[in-house]
Amino acid sequence: MAHRRVPLLPSLHIDAQEPDAERGNPQEHPTGPPESNVPSSPIAAQDHTGQDGDIFSGDFFGDDYREEDFPGWHEGDRGPVHNASGRQGVDNSEDSDDDGEGNDEEVPPRDRPDVASDRRWEPEPAPYAPPSPMLEDFGLGDDDDLDPNFRSTADGTTSRAPAVVIKFGGAAGKIYEGAHGRRTGYDTYSASVESNTPINPYAPFTSRMDWEIARWAKLQGPGSTSVSSLLGIDNLSERLALSYKNSVQLNQIIDTHLPTRRPRFRREEIVVEAAQESFDIYFRDVLDCVKALFGDPEFAPHLVFAPEKHFADEEHKERLYHDMHTGRWWWATQEAVERNTPGATIVPIIISSDKTQLTLFRNKSAYPVYMTIGNIPKDIRRKPSRQAQILLAYLPTTRLQSIPNDASRRRTLANLFHAAMGQILQPLEKAGREGVQMTSGSGEVRRCHPIYAIFVGDYPEQVLVTCVKYGDCPVCPTPRDELGSGTPEPLRGLDSILDALGKADEHPSVFAKACLDAGIKPVYHPFWQHLPYVNIYRSITPDILHQLYQGLIKHLVAWLISAFGDAEIDARCRRMPPSHHARLFSKGISSLSRVTGQEHRDMCRILLGLIVDLRLPGGQSPLRLVRCVRALLDFLYLAQYKVHSTETLKLLKDARTRFHANKSIFIDLGIRTHFNFPKLHFADHYEDLIEAFGTTDNYNTQTTERLHIDFVKDAYEATNHKDEYVQMTIWLERKEKILLHERYIRWRLAGSLPGHLSGPSGSAVEHFPHIRLTKRPSTKLLSFDDIAKTYGAVDIINALCDFIAPYRDPLLTGTRLQHAAADLRLPFNALALYHKIRFSVPSPQPWLEAEDVYDVAHVRPGYTDSQDRDIESRFDAVLVNLGVGGDVGVKGMCCRIR
Numbered sequence: 053m054a055h056r057r058v059p060l061l062p063s064l065h066i067d068a069q070e071p072d073a074e075r076g077n078p079q080e081h082p083t084g085p086p087e088s089n090v091p092s093s094p095i096a097a098q099d100h101t102g103q104d105g106d107i108f109s110g111d112f113f114g115d116d117y118r119e120e121d122f123p124g125w126h127e128g129d130r131g132p133v134h135n136a137s138g139r140q141g142v143d144n145s146e147d148s149d150d151d152g153e154g155n156d157e158e159v160p161p162r163d164r165p166d167v168a169s170d171r172r173w174e175p176e177p178a179p180y181a182p183p184s185p186m187l188e189d190f191g192l193g194d195d196d197d198l199d200p201n202f203r204s205t206a207d208g209t210t211s212r213a214p215a216v217v218i219k220f221g222g223a224a225g226k227i228y229e230g231a232h233g234r235r236t237g238y239d240t241y242s243a244s245v246e247s248n249t250p251i252n253p254y255a256p257f258t259s260r261m262d263w264e265i266a267r268w269a270k271l272q273g274p275g276s277t278s279v280s281s282l283l284g285i286d287n288l289s290e291r292l293a294l295s296y297k298n299s300v301q302l303n304q305i306i307d308t309h310l311p312t313r314r315p316r317f318r319r320e321e322i323v324v325e326a327a328q329e330s331f332d333i334y335f336r337d338v339l340d341c342v343k344a345l346f347g348d349p350e351f352a353p354h355l356v357f358a359p360e361k362h363f364a365d366e367e368h369k370e371r372l373y374h375d376m377h378t379g380r381w382w383w384a385t386q387e388a389v390e391r392n393t394p395g396a397t398i399v400p401i402i403i404s405s406d407k408t409q410l411t412l413f414r415n416k417s418a419y420p421v422y423m424t425i426g427n428i429p430k431d432i433r434r435k436p437s438r439q440a441q442i443l444l445a446y447l448p449t450t451r452l453q454s455i456p457n458d459a460s461r462r463r464t465l466a467n468l469f470h471a472a473m474g475q476i477l478q479p480l481e482k483a484g485r486e487g488v489q490m491t492s493g494s495g496e497v498r499r500c501h502p503i504y505a506i507f508v509g510d511y512p513e514q515v516l517v518t519c520v521k522y523g524d525c526p527v528c529p530t531p532r533d534e535l536g537s538g539t540p541e542p543l544r545g546l547d548s549i550l551d552a553l554g555k556a557d558e559h560p561s562v563f564a565k566a567c568l569d570a571g572i573k574p575v576y577h578p579f580w581q582h583l584p585y586v587n588i589y590r591s592i593t594p595d596i597l598h599q600l601y602q603g604l605i606k607h608l609v610a611w612l613i614s615a616f617g618d619a620e621i622d623a624r625c626r627r628m629p630p631s632h633h634a635r636l637f638s639k640g641i642s643s644l645s646r647v648t649g650q651e652h653r654d655m656c657r658i659l660l661g662l663i664v665d666l667r668l669p670g671g672q673s674p675l676r677l678v679r680c681v682r683a684l685l686d687f688l689y690l691a692q693y694k695v696h697s698t699e700t701l702k703l704l705k706d707a708r709t710r711f712h713a714n715k716s717i718f719i720d721l722g723i724r725t726h727f728n729f730p731k732l733h734f735a736d737h738y739e740d741l742i743e744a745f746g747t748t749d750n751y752n753t754q755t756t757e758r759l760h761i762d763f764v765k766d767a768y769e770a771t772n773h774k775d776e777y778v779q780m781t782i783w784l785e786r787k788e789k790i791l792l793h794e795r796y797i798r799w800r801l802a803g804s805l806p807g808h809l810s811g812p813s814g815s816a817v818e819h820f821p822h823i824r825l826t827k828r829p830s831t832k833l834l835s836f837d838d839i840a841k842t843y844g845a846v847d848i849i850n851a852l853c854d855f856i857a858p859y860r861d862p863l864l865t866g867t868r869l870q871h872a873a874a875d876l877r878l879p880f881n882a883l884a885l886y887h888k889i890r891f892s893v894p895s896p897q898p899w900l901e902a903e904d905v906y907d908v909a910h911v912r913p914g915y916t917d918s919q920d921r922d923i924e925s926r927f928d929a930v931l932v933n934l935g936v937g938g939d940v941g942v943k944g945m946c947c948r949i950r
Contacts, residue, residue, distance in 0.1 A: 207941075209372070223395035224357070236494055257295060314341065327452050351432065403422070419448065466573065477583065532728055545570075553575075601652040609659070621641065625640045684707075694896070695747065830886050830887035834883060839885070848883075852878060892906050
């Protein structure tokens, strides 16, 4: 039966679902007039006609919040400050997390009121109040200096390739011996493994089957005993033609026949005289690790050898920052090195360390140190699958319980850390000053200067590295009682600190006095003291995970719960409908403990919506509180831009300024007494550090946390938990050999070096969005009537005709195309439907190494599952570019549901 195009029907875009009584029905508000269509919250008041017939639009997510936007709230006699539960405001100014520690501490428990079970934890409803008219002009507000359109303009500069790229002049990155006549990385490897069998690409394994089983045994983690049991089955090895019969023989082949570009671990002892103990450190030669990364043929097409300045405009006013080589540090260091030794290639060393638990019981832990180099683009460094990070060392994890005095124990632990790191990084002193020849994966030889550039770690690690006192800023000398002022100070004076450290061999009282005057702890020869071109107080970088998500956002959530009450916040979490990329906290957020960074990310997506129209106790205006939350969320997301410009850094500074201008609301509510804690203060240094080292994804501690799985957790599980570090290092070395051999086999089978996207300085790579569907549809054939009834797609026939008509005659346009679509007859009356579609959105910065962003859209009606539970429907909204949309913003986009 053919279907003719029917007259235009009203297109249904939003589900007409029955209201859920348990989640609150706006038409049955206990105090609102049942016949009134006035929305019950300011958010729902958009496009509503007021009493005088005026049309107002906008929302409470702008920046120019005004008193008249919040009816019923006023400044004046506040009286005793109470929160929404009727309890007096909580002053948690002495919370131990405020001084920088406590990344894993729970939010202090609060007394929760008993709520009747039939209310489903719902608080008492607030009295009905019609929303106030909202203003048409929602700019940044009168008290802001930035133009209302400034943000969209600033964001647009980060999505375009640089208009001007200025490379460092002179002989920076000079090639001393070209690749002509020299072997590349894979050629050298090939000569090592194929001396006897040049035809076999899997050598030293006899066949593909032989290699695949060896790879599975070492990378999939079944354990040596399980592998030996499998291979011990009668005639299995012979039938599969394997060159090994158990895990011992397999390990012998790996150890003796597979070469590796990465150095082996070695063990040394450090003796602590005060404790009369010795401790083992397992580490690799840091120069050999640098050479391995620099000479890896996988990274050869992408390596950066000299700093650059990127600008978005021809006038050089709008500078861009993304990868490390676009920052000011590399340029300034190159100038300093060139003055002494021209023709240098800077190799920025990025070190990260973080102690982690190995077991839930017996409190066994490990202290890994990771290393990578800034010559490798950030989008490669952050991917564990690319092996751009090397495990450099395992440090001692002792607590020195044999030293009874707490102060002496802490000082000894600091000296132990710096002594171990000094031993590990000592080769960088001469190599950084004089340079050392290194060969890249393409066979080119350069004189490289490996220079310690960045330290990546949380606040306790930053304090330990910089030798400052706990509770102080690790990079500047701001007094503790002024950390919340919002005004950054210059870096600590390195010269005065080095002068104080130079007195370490004098009388202990003289040394201690000199360190006290310099504002540091008396640490005997910190590992960075003699490293060339190093300012450790410049090397401490922003930490998005611990400073923002696990720091400021954690505090903010606790403050909001104290201000509005946990019952109201949790009830609003439970009322939220399903939404794309928004997590549903079905039990609220106040009772969560040991909240992860991912959970804090999920909270940030809904946080402003939870509190935007809530009333504060005592009749106070929530104006400043909403502005404060908005400003902090703006700062959070701006700080994570993959590309920053001079203008977006102004936005970052503006967000921080707005937060400090409105934060006093929490003091007025009795929730805080001050904001002098390091995690908030360090936000003052973000703009300067982004300009120095590039965007924050160059040095995110999330990468370190992820590396714990591959280099610590899995390695420990592969041991028998006795003398584990010896087994862990051997296991890691074998795994690295297998991974290197896997990449070599791919190269051999491809016949050349594998191709990749062009690097940061290369030409732009063209991306095309594409769609992926499952092999089979989610439903069988449904008639058009059933589709309109079940999915609300009442205009499905017209939509199909409009879609098909241009394909039948691509030359038709305008009215002729409309008539052709109206005359089109469909030769079918049913469709099979897909409930999920996966699509890719081109990277906002296609000229970088960044990949496309994959997303998923769901379209699913409600149903009853096998356990007779009602599953709610889900219809995600998708923004479709109508062909006139820009790189940023929603102008030119259309929202489609279904």
